[in-house]
Amino acid sequence: MTAPIIEFDKVAKSFGALQVLRDLSFAVMPAEKVALIGPSGSGKTTILRILMTLDGINGGYVKVDGEHLWHMDRDGRLVPANERHLHKMRVKLGMVFQQFNLFPHMTVMENVTLAPVLTGRQKEPEADRRAMELLEMVGMADKAKYKPAQLSGGQKQRAAIARALALKPRIMLFDEITSALDPELVEEVLNVMHRLARETDMTMLLVTHEMSFAHDFADRVVFFDQGALVEEGPPEKIFKYPSEDRTKIFLRKIIAAGLRV
Secondary structure, three states, rough: OOOOOOOEEEEEEEOEEEEEEEEEEEEEEOOOOOEEEEOOOOOOOHHHHHHHHOOOOOEEEEEEEOOOOOOEEOOOEEEEEHHHHHHHHHEEEEOOOOOOOOOOOOHHHHHHHHHHHHOOOOHHHHHHHHHHHHHHOOOOHHOOOOOHHHHOOOHHHHHHHHHHHOOOOOOEEEEEOOOOOOHHHHHHHHHHHHHHHHHHHEEEEEOOOOOHHHHOOOOOEEEEEEOEEEEOHHHHHHHHHOOOOOHHHHHHHHHHHOOOO
């Protein structure tokens, strides 16, 4: 059998007295599209931040592509990872945040090409070619010379997706990427996500409150509550036939709020 590309093994994470993850264990297979759902504060975004090495862990182990993320081998035993190891692991992943995080003084093209050139992974001509291919993919080729202030929220988010793809990550992480957008701009970003899911073999983890999109996009939906995995399964099962009371209550509240599943 194919080995998981992401593994959490009894991972614990706290911020002071607040325990965010409680002995969390779950795995993601290569090329799998997984939607993480649950109430605010349930630990979903923390999972993505741990994978991007933005937040450390207090217990357990995380593996990415068969290697420990927050630990490394030294003389046959696991020790905390140093910055060199974290950097090596970090390039396997790309992340798109809620708030775009584009550099305002740079054009869209410069935002997309910056990391590949700075890291030495691509020369400028190659980075420029790759950037235009990606901007074409997300429908932003005609905005390559624009600066972020000249773009709509949906356009900024599509540019941020192209930037994250520029380093050719094996795993893409998306954190509530439509939550900062006006409703009429959400669809253009979700269309890009559908295209990525159809046309690439990247592993994709998506934190979202867009239940209808999670239903259509994901191979598997994972419901979290209070830092623990409560229930997981194919979208049809989770949304139509949930087995856990906490999942049923959450989905009832979503439907009552007028969000379609």
